[in-house]
Amino acid sequence: MKPSSFFSLIKKGAEKRVLISKLTPYLLLIPTIIYITVLIGYPLAQGVILAFQDSHSHSLSLINFETLVKDPHFWEALKFTFLLAGIIIPIQVSLAIAVSLLLYTRFKGSSLVLYVFIIPLTLSDVSAALMWYNILTGNGYLNKLLMALGLIEKPLRFFGYAYRYMEVLAIVLAEVWRATAIVFVILFAGLQMIGRDYIEAADVFGATTFQKLRHVILPMLKPSLQVALVTRTLFALQVFGTVWILAGRDVPILAGEAFYWQTQILNYNVASAYALVIGVISILLGWLYFKFLKPEYLAGGGL
Amino acid sequence: MTVVRLENLTKRFGRVVAVDHCNLTIRDGEFMVLLGPSGCGKTTTLRLIVGLETPDEGRVYFDDEDVTYLPPKDRNVSMVFQSYAVWPHMKVYDNIAFPLKIKKRSQDEIKRRVKWASKLLRIENLLDRYPDQLSGGQRQRVAVARAIVIEPRVLLLDEPLSNLDALLRVLMRAELKKLQRELGVTTIYVTHDQVEAMTLADRVAVMNEGKFMQVGRPREVYEKPENLFVAGFIGSPRMNFFDAVFSRGVLNAESFKLSLLPWQTSLLEGYEGRTVKVGIRPECIYPPNLAPRAAKLECIDGTIDFVEPLGSDTILHVRVGDITLVVKVPGAYEAKIGSSLRIYLDVEKLHVFDPASEKAVF
Amino acid sequence: MSQARFLLRKLLVYAAAIMICAWILIPIVLIFMSAFADPHDYYDIKKVIPTNFTIENVKDLLITLGEWRAVLNSLVVALLTIAISFPIGLPAGYALAKYFFPGRDFFRLLIIGLRMFPVMVIGIPLATLYIRIGLSDTPVGVAIAHASLALPFVILITSSVFASIPRDYEEAGLIFGLSGFGVFSRITLPLALPGLAAAAIFVFVLSWNEVFVATILTLMNRTLPADVLVSVLEAPDPYKFAAAFIMILPAMAFVFIARRYLVTMWGIRLR
Numbered sequence: 001m002k003p004s005s006f007f008s009l010i011k012k013g014a015e016k017r018v019l020i021s022k023l024t025p026y027l028l029l030i031p032t033i034i035y036i037t038v039l040i041g042y043p044l045a046q047g048v049i050l051a052f053q054d055s056h057s058h059s060l061s062l063i064n065f066e067t068l069v070k071d072p073h074f075w076e077a078l079k080f081t082f083l084l085a086g087i088i089i090p091i092q093v094s095l096a097i098a099v100s101l102l103l104y105t106r107f108k109g110s111s112l113v114l115y116v117f118i119i120p121l122t123l124s125d126v127s128a129a130l131m132w133y134n135i136l137t138g139n140g141y142l143n144k145l146l147m148a149l150g151l152i153e154k155p156l157r158f159f160g161y162a163y164r165y166m167e168v169l170a171i172v173l174a175e176v177w178r179a180t181a182i183v184f185v186i187l188f189a190g191l192q193m194i195g196r197d198y199i200e201a202a203d204v205f206g207a208t209t210f211q212k213l214r215h216v217i218l219p220m221l222k223p224s225l226q227v228a229l230v231t232r233t234l235f236a237l238q239v240f241g242t243v244w245i246l247a248g249r250d251v252p253i254l255a256g257e258a259f260y261w262q263t264q265i266l267n268y269n270v271a272s273a274y275a276l277v278i279g280v281i282s283i284l285l286g287w288l289y290f291k292f293l294k295p296e297y298l299a300g301g302g303l
Numbered sequence: 304m305t306v307v308r309l310e311n312l313t314k315r316f317g318r319v320v321a322v323d324h325c326n327l328t329i330r331d332g333e334f335m336v337l338l339g340p341s342g343c344g345k346t347t348t349l350r351l352i353v354g355l356e357t358p359d360e361g362r363v364y365f366d367d368e369d370v371t372y373l374p375p376k377d378r379n380v381s382m383v384f385q386s387y388a389v390w391p392h393m394k395v396y397d398n399i400a401f402p403l404k405i406k407k408r409s410q411d412e413i414k415r416r417v418k419w420a421s422k423l424l425r426i427e428n429l430l431d432r433y434p435d436q437l438s439g440g441q442r443q444r445v446a447v448a449r450a451i452v453i454e455p456r457v458l459l460l461d462e463p464l465s466n467l468d469a470l471l472r473v474l475m476r477a478e479l480k481k482l483q484r485e486l487g488v489t490t491i492y493v494t495h496d497q498v499e500a501m502t503l504a505d506r507v508a509v510m511n512e513g514k515f516m517q518v519g520r521p522r523e524v525y526e527k528p529e530n531l532f533v534a535g536f537i538g539s540p541r542m543n544f545f546d547a548v549f550s551r552g553v554l555n556a557e558s559f560k561l562s563l564l565p566w567q568t569s570l571l572e573g574y575e576g577r578t579v580k581v582g583i584r585p586e587c588i589y590p591p592n593l594a595p596r597a598a599k600l601e602c603i604d605g606t607i608d609f610v611e612p613l614g615s616d617t618i619l620h621v622r623v624g625d626i627t628l629v630v631k632v633p634g635a636y637e638a639k640i641g642s643s644l645r646i647y648l649d650v651e652k653l654h655v656f657d658p659a660s661e662k663a664v665f
Numbered sequence: 666m667s668q669a670r671f672l673l674r675k676l677l678v679y680a681a682a683i684m685i686c687a688w689i690l691i692p693i694v695l696i697f698m699s700a701f702a703d704p705h706d707y708y709d710i711k712k713v714i715p716t717n718f719t720i721e722n723v724k725d726l727l728i729t730l731g732e733w734r735a736v737l738n739s740l741v742v743a744l745l746t747i748a749i750s751f752p753i754g755l756p757a758g759y760a761l762a763k764y765f766f767p768g769r770d771f772f773r774l775l776i777i778g779l780r781m782f783p784v785m786v787i788g789i790p791l792a793t794l795y796i797r798i799g800l801s802d803t804p805v806g807v808a809i810a811h812a813s814l815a816l817p818f819v820i821l822i823t824s825s826v827f828a829s830i831p832r833d834y835e836e837a838g839l840i841f842g843l844s845g846f847g848v849f850s851r852i853t854l855p856l857a858l859p860g861l862a863a864a865a866i867f868v869f870v871l872s873w874n875e876v877f878v879a880t881i882l883t884l885m886n887r888t889l890p891a892d893v894l895v896s897v898l899e900a901p902d903p904y905k906f907a908a909a910f911i912m913i914l915p916a917m918a919f920v921f922i923a924r925r926y927l928v929t930m931w932g933i934r935l936r
Contacts, residue, residue, distance in 0.1 A: 017372060018357065024845075025764035028756035029772065032820065035753050039787075040779070040813050046790035099685060107678050114933070115924055116686045119693070122920040123913055124874030126890045130909035131692040134699050139902065141695055144713040155710075177692065189932035234781045241876045244894060255877065258785055262792065262881050271789050279786040286781065355836055375840045382840050388833035392855045405842030449841070 047279075050272035064273035074274075077252040084168065084243075084253070085236035088175050092232065093225070095176065096183040100191050101217070118185060120178045125241035128178035129171075133159075133246060136170050159246065167247040174242050179235075183228045190224025191217070230289045234282050254278050304331045305365050305456040305489050307352060312361035314347055321347040323513035324361065330505075332487045334480070338500040339510035340536070345493045348510070349459055352491060354378050365456055376405075378457075381450035385462040387442045389434045395421075395445050396430040402453045420448040423482065440471045447479070451486060458483075458490045464499065476502060497537055501525070509533045531661040534582050534654055540618060542582045542654070545626045549574045554581055554655075558624025559603045564650055570665050571655065579664070580656040585618070585631035587652035591645055593632065600647040603628075610638050621646055693913070700910035704903045722907040726897075730904070735892040736911060738804055742879070742888055743872040745808030747865050750815040755861075758823030759849070763835075780817035787813060788878040795882060802884045810882060811872040818871070819864060822930060826860030827853060863926030870916045 052060050068074045099117060103110045120128065135141050136158040143155035158166045194217065202212045240255040249260060258274035261267050307329040314322040322344045329335045337345040350356045352363055354375035362371045370378050381402070389398050397404075399420055403413045421427045424444040434442055443463060450458060460479075464472045480503050483490050494500055500507050501521045508518045509532070517524055517533045528534035534542050547554040547561070552568040554561040561581075563571070571579070594600055608627060609620035617636040621628050621644055630646055638644070655664045698715060699707065700722055706715035727733045760766075761773060791810055792801070800806035830853055838848040876890035883891055889912055897908045920927060 017374065021845075022766070025760040025766045025769075028760035028764075031753040032757040032816065035813075035816065036779070039809060043787040043790040043794060046794060047786050050790055050793065102678065102681055102685075105678065107675075107682070109682065113682050113685055114928070116689050118928070119689055119917065119920075122870055122874075122916040124876060124890055124916075126876050126893055127874075127909050127912045130893075130905055131696045134696045134902075134906055134909075135692060137902065139707055139710065141713065144710065147710065148713050177688070185931045185933065192933060231781065234783075238783045238785065238877075241890070241894070245898065255783075255785055258789065259877065259881065262789055268789060268793050275783070275786045275789050278783045282781070282783050286778070353840060355839065374844075375836075376842045376844065380840065382837070384833045384837060386831065386833045388831070388837035390834055390837070390852060390856075402841040405847075453841075 051276040055269040129245035132174040186228040308364040336504035344513040381455035387446040420452040582654040594647040699906040739888040746811040746872040749812040754819030761824040762827035822864040
């Protein structure tokens with residue numbers, strides 16, 4: 001064979017090999033891309049259309065959003081969704097930081113405490129809600145205990161429309177109990193990534209615990225804190241199971257209203273409108289966060 | 304037994320040229336060491352020879368076969384990684400047997416060859432263990448055994464000793480050299496440690512910034528460095544460098560003069576009146592009473608700035624005007640910091656470099 | 666630090682540790698107790714802690730009320746979710762971990778964004794879509810929706826699992842005779858298996874616990890959380906607690922088995 005054609009054959013073989021290796025990642029991504037387009041993208045588009053469709057005439061209009069705006073439940077749902085988020089998230093973050101710092105000292109038995117603390121991660125919001133229902137209900141342990149101790153004569157009422165704000169309290173308890181671990185996991189991993197050297201250096205230079213916290217630990221924890229906050233906030237907008245179990249529609253929330261219109265009124269369009277509202281608020285908040293954070297932080301672990 | 308030839312080999316990563324139009328022929332059965340600082344391109348060159356990277360330009364030949372674009376598994380080469388890369392989910396026996404298994408050799412042959420390789424590396428008693436039960440040194444032997452079990456055309460090693468502690472490193476060095484002699488396989492070894500290079504190599508290829516600065520036998524590279532980089536990289540403590548103006552057979556440094564030998568003067572023809580870079584190794588400078596007879600010596604007066612007693616040698620830092628010359632004295636040498644010392648330079652051992660091209664004149 | 670202060674600090678640390686464990690464990694213990702408490706004891710206002718226990722609550726719930734069907738549905742849906750999300754997500758995770766290609770960062774960002782996406786936005790249209798294509802009220806339908814929820818997690822988790830396998834191991838495989846696929850099946854995959862198993866358990870629990878989408882996509886073939894939301898809430902309290910027990914047990918059991926892997930998966934180092 002002529003040398004030149006021999007070499008061109010080799011080059012072709014090489015090019016084929018290089019070509020395959022360059023294409024491989026895209027080939028591996030194809031199933032995901034197809035799935036996302038068909039089973040997420042398409043329903044998403046449908047959802048947007050549904051939200052703008054009149055449920056009777058199927059023509060496009062803003063009627064669903066009009067219904068929303070005119071419905072006092074909508075405004076209450078908005079209020080309560082944000083109220084719950086506003087109470088729960090700060091408590092969760094503070095608790096998570098406290099537990100992270102405690103476990104960071106690696107005292108004897110700290111791994112056990114770690115495993116115990118993340119147990120709630122395995123539980124659904126429905127289960128957690130039922131647990132606190134169990135404790136707080138009329139026949140629940142709290143009331144029975146307090147009555148047996150003679151501290152109260154009648155059971156404390158946590159449930160029922162008239163006791164809406166007690167229901168909010170129950171919801172806060174259940175959510176803090178269940179979901180603090182989510183924030184904790186992100187923060188604790190972030191805390192461990194701070195080299196011990198930095199903290200030990202602070203020790204050597206005579207910093208007090210409070211100073212160490214303020215000047216070394218919390219600043220270096222910022223990226224994790226930001227990830228945790230974004231994640232938690234976006235999930236807080238979708239809060240559903242806990243509220244539905246403990247309060248039904250007494251405490252309206254956005255996801256709950258969507259559920260109500262979908263399964264009980266059977267008006268899929270208004271339900272979609274609610275879903276769209278949740279979606280838009282999520283995107284807005286997400287974008288706000290992105291603006292003030294570097295996206296690479298979000299690539300870290302955590303739920 | 305294979306001759307490896309690199310022809311105009313070039314590899315770029317973005318804007319960085321890791322390997323820059325390199326040419327090299329490694330002889331059949333030779334132990335070639337690629338030596339250089341980190342980032343000089345030695346590992347990339349190795350990976351191009353193995354086939355883990357493909358070059359942007361140039362070719363790699365094994366004997367007369369162009370292997371440039373062959374995948375590693377078709378090149379019949381073996382490699383020992385710096386991290387050993389001994390697979391943790393397989394026993395030692397399976398690790399070593401793996402290359403043979405893939406090549407579908409018979410069970411008998413596999414058993415035989417694994418036994419042979421593990422005997423050579425003295426790990427026969429470890430065959431049933433898992434890698435995480437072994438020490439670093441043992442894992443390294445497994446990696447070497449695995450590499451030689453198929454009798455590769457070329458054996459490549461990427462800084463295999465750098466993760467071992469100092470004592471083990473010295474022992475393994477000797478073993479590797481012996482092993483290579485016995486097997487006679489063409490070997491390419493990458494390291495940044497010049498002691499390793501000098502003791503192991505048949506030839507050394509000194510690399511910097513993707514280029515071969517000099518290729519030659521260890522002695523050659525040491526005694527006749529072809530450029531400033533090689534002169535400064537090889538040798539510990541490092542060669543002394545200073546500037547001097549050449550004029551009429553004399554090198555005029557800041558605070559002293561050195562008269563050159565006639566052959567040196569004639570080589571420096573054309574440098575009349577110009578500044579050149581001068582180099583002399585610390586072991587070629589002597590305190591009084593310790594200078595060898597036969598050499599032509601020039602003496603300089605200086606002050607002792609610093610003393611490093613190493614036990615086997617003593618390193619003196621002698622300040623002469625603006626320049627500090629490092630002097631290596633065998634054995635113990637009593638010296639007081641601040642005292643003056645007359646040192647003797649062996650003129651024959653001087654090196655002079657062109658200041659612009661950094662190439663050695665002699 | 667003086668001896669006394671040191672001891673005090675130690676005491677506080679252990680006190681805090683005990684309180685945390687109590688805070689988490691007591692509600693769980695209580696609901697297990699309630700699930701098995703004799704209803705008479707439960708409704709007896711004077712009895713704080715039940716003394717008579719029975720398995721009737723759980724038995725009735727499962728058999729008489731037919732909740733076992735919901736349990737089965739949940740199981741099937743969870744397994745199907747794994748079966749759908751893994752073959753799709755695993756290759757993507759591998760691509761993300763081992764290849765550098767244009768668009769990599771964009772893709773990664775897309776997946777992260779997807780992870781935080783409210784599931785109801787696709788759940789509701791899926792309900793109408795399923796009616797049209799006949800997937801309404803089927804485990805497969807719910808599994809597909811759950812797989813959409815799980816996919817970002819599968820991709821990101823498997824990506825980090827594969828990335829944690831040192832490149833050297835794979836390159837050694839290439840040198841000693843394996844093709845690219847051979848390296849994956851004989852070296853990468855065996856080493857990745859523990860991490861992938863943990864990811865599978867994670868997806869299982871995710872699907873097992875999911876309630877919103879499961880409820881709107883099913884009518885007769887509900888999963889356990891969906892059924893609890895719709896029917897069990899009307900039932901007497903003891904049944905509620907029995908249902909909670911059934912929901913909690915498998916999830917806790919699974920995670921207990923895989924606890925080490927899950928913890929490292931989240932990036933936490935144990936001593």
